[in-house]
Amino acid sequence: MAGRGTDEHPHGADRLCDLGDRVYSRAVRRGRVPRRDAEPVPCLLDLALLHPDPDDMDWLVPTAPQEVMTRLLRGMYDEVSASQRRVGSAVEAFEWYAGLGRGARSPQASASSAKEGPAIRVLDGVARIQAAMDEATQACTTEVLTVQPGGIRREAELSEGLHRATALRGRGVRMRDLYTHVARHGQGLHTYLELMGDAVEARTLDEVTERLILFDRAVAFIPANAERSMALELRHPALVEYLGTVFERLWRLALPLAAPLPDTGIEGISHRERSIAALLAEGHQDAVIAERLGISVRTCRAHIARLSETLGAASRTQLGVKMAQAGLDGPPRAAAPAPATPGRGSRTAR
Structure with missing residues (x-):
């Protein structure tokens, strides 16, 4: 909604100049203004905020503010839509050039790239994250390591990963999961244990890192924003190895789900x-x-x-x-992890 205006009035209807604001406001209050009042501010005519009175051409009547707002919003919507189309075109172009780059590599590098994919890929949106996770699940053959922060897992969260966990169990994939101690108290978790059998093992800590899912020590997924609407898919060997090492060190410090939490040694303090x-x-x-x-x-x-x-x-x-x-101003005393015993207490859920 930018009008032609003059050099002194290079603006749109969303940011009127001071004189234009005064003339248009006066026109709205009075219902019309003399044409001569608008001569110093041609922007009002250019932007169609004022138009001739059909009964008297020497007067100008204002466009209703509600109509101006509608036009502004419509213009903003069109601009956003155009931006989205440009982003989509840019993504398509990027993928096309990336494909050319892969094709220009040696046969050995091309085969490796086709197998491993990009070293770091940004997954924008829950649908893309889920699709990438499903793909990694289908390709997984050995183990899955996960870190699940937060407290008691909701039924919806458990159900969300059920199809993946079931598919992995069917192929003999082993799963190890780290949770906070609070997750021990969730009934949904124990219900899931009955469904998963001995395919998975869980341990808990007072606190864990941000969410991590690692397939076959080859591809890892971590959140890319606080809302978890974006994620990073990591295939760089050094990054994946580092995350695997972090998991193993946390795993060694954690308590098996079947083991009781250590006593504080202070009466009345949990x-x-x-x-x-x-x-x-x-x-x-x-x-x-x-x-x-x-x-x-x-x-x-x-x-x-x-x-x-x-x-x-x-x-x-x-x-x-x-x-x-x-003596409560330091971390809790570490307890040696008890060996995990087969059975219900050593199983977990996603």
Whole structure:
């Protein structure tokens, strides 16, 4: 909606000049203005904000503000649509040039590229992420390693990965999964265990890294934004090996699902409250602690209140002192992981 205007009025209807704003506002209030009033601001006629009064050509009447807004929104929609079409064309062109680049390589490099795909690929949108995950699932032959942050897994989340896990189990693929300790309390998880049998093994930690899914130590998926509407598909050998090493070190520190959580050694203080105390001592806010441990902020604050009551602290400042006196200002004491025993407690879900 940009009008011709003059050199002094190079703008559209979405950003009128000061004089144009005054003349148009006056026209709206009064119903019309003399044509001579609009001569200093030809932009109003160019933008069709004013037009001649059919009953008296010496006067100009305004276009209704509601109509102007409609025109603006229509113009914005057209611009967004055009931008989307240009992005789509650019993606198609990129894929075409990428194909030419692969074709120009040696036969050995071409075969390797066809097998492995790009070293790093950005997956934009849930549909593309799901399609890439399904493709990796179909190609997987040996093992799947996953890190699943958050708390109790919802039924919808468990059902989402059921078809993949079932397909993997049918081909003899082994699965190992890391969760936060909170995930132990989800009924949906235990229901899933009955469905999956002994194909998978799970361990838990106080807190884990962001989500990771690693197929055959060859391709990994990690989130690319906080909303998880974008993901990175990683096939670079060094990156994949690094992520595999991170998983193995977390796995060694984690507790099998069948093993009980270690006792804190302090009467009235639970393992979770011990973990919260350590994070409080590091200076983290309630929301950060809740996210890292996979619990709600409300639950986190309830635990903090119980900590204060147990330790006899009347304020957060006093709680910090009491925690230090009780030896709660450091990480929980590590316990040697108990060997996983076959059976229901050693199985997990996605």
